[in-house]
Amino acid sequence: MKTTRMLELVPIGVIHSPYRKKGDAPHQGRLSPTTSEIEVFPEYADGLKDIAELPHLIMLYWLDRADRRTLTAIPPHSKKVHGVFATRSPDRPNPIGFAVIDLLGIDGTRLIVRGLDAFDGTPVLDIKPYSPEIDCVRE
Numbered sequence: 001m002k003t004t005r006m007l008e009l010v011p012i013g014v015i016h017s018p019y020r021k022k023g024d025a026p027h028q029g030r031l032s033p034t035t036s037e038i039e040v041f042p043e044y045a046d047g048l049k050d051i052a053e054l055p056h057l058i059m060l061y062w063l064d065r066a067d068r069r070t071l072t073a074i075p076p077h078s079k080k081v082h083g084v085f086a087t088r089s090p091d092r093p094n095p096i097g098f099a100v101i102d103l104l105g106i107d108g109t110r111l112i113v114r115g116l117d118a119f120d121g122t123p124v125l126d127i128k129p130y131s132p133e134i135d136c137v138r139e
Helices: 042-048
Strands: 013-016 035-040 056-062 096-107 110-114 123-129
Antiparallel strands (some): 096 110
């Protein structure tokens, strides 16, 4: 049974990166030394209190240039077609990007980070603290 509800996502900021078009960004930002900036909008500045104490963050962002009709993908490390929910493809029905990033510095409401693979101008949905005790699954 399909349930339809109205969702309202409000960007809290925008990503500034050197990546402008498909092919510019690495397949996994976590493995890239490239730095980017996260501009948090002034009305959310109070939410940055104590963030400087965190070496790593979880960034959630809206992949606004993704193809939302895509249900299958071939990942870069495979030659096999997979269901999109078994991949990290940006093209998917709800294109929410997820990255664990390194916080390198803060300049006002701008976070200087490493580990993102998002295009310049990508809307930021949320920022959360990364906790290795909670977020790292150990087998």
